[in-house]
Amino acid sequence: MNASITFYTIAIILVIVSFVKDKQKTKFALIKAYKSFMGLMPSLIAMVIFVGLLLTFVSPNTIGKVLGEDSGIFGIINGLLIGSIAMMPGFIAFPLGANLLKAGAGYAQVAGFLGTLMAVGVSTIFLEMKFFKKKTTIYRNILAFIGSIVFAIVIGMVM
């Protein structure tokens, strides 16, 4: 919650500064913010319900088996692979990660999952190729996968 207090403070200060400089622009910015927020609402509601459903029916035992603290290197690989394929926004993914930990998953395994979830995009690879062509896209995703492996290993060592 501390992070969000910081952001509220910064946002309020900047709105005041902006308002003093230019009322019209500030109004425009706030309308934009409101519109993006309301635009996000449908997927937001759908996703919180989806995560609620998922976490109610996927038992802690299953998660324990796939990403459990004792699942070792295979658990990390599971996490890396699931994260590469799955697609969900960060504001769903990180609370999910915290819940996975509570359900008995290991830190390194969850790190692998979250690492690739954020950085590797198997489900968006064709879209990425449209913008960056085949080579660059594949290089970038391999790079992101390697970074996620390192991240999982480091987390496994220090947490």
Next chain:
Amino acid sequence: MKFIKKYKLSLFFILIVIIVYINSPENGKNIIKLATNDFKTMLLTIPPIFILIGLMDVWIKKEIFIKHMGEDSGFKGIMWAFILGTIGAGPTYGAFPVAALLIKKGARIAYAIFFLGIWSAVKLPLVIFESTAMGIKFTTIHIVIMVLTYLLGSFAIEKLLSKESKDELIENAKRITE
């Protein structure tokens, strides 16, 4: 009608929750509890982010950033790629067109890839969610490792690309952002 169309996925999930509730009130209650808790967290966290993005949108012109990210911009170009990436909002595929636009406007390819990496892994709104949910230590390690990976990796990728591939990339960026 517009409302139903917009919220069709939510309504579909609500329907499932109702069916679950009828069959097992205990499971139904659990889903509602989990969903409302997550929803409250989000309602508290998201508004300031969107306000900041709105402000940046009206005050900072994109062209100004792009000018500073060219082939000879050096460390400054990396810094700008980093800043642009961290203020990103939305899913990674939202960054693809922005990165393509950067390339089209003459930004160095390595910086565009670096920007994409920063956007995907360490954009500010994400950092807030991550540090709230996973803790500061976890988040810091995540940021440091991904930044280092992309810092080294984006230049490596640029090196691996032939002159033809680079030209193709620039041509493609021009075509796709028309």
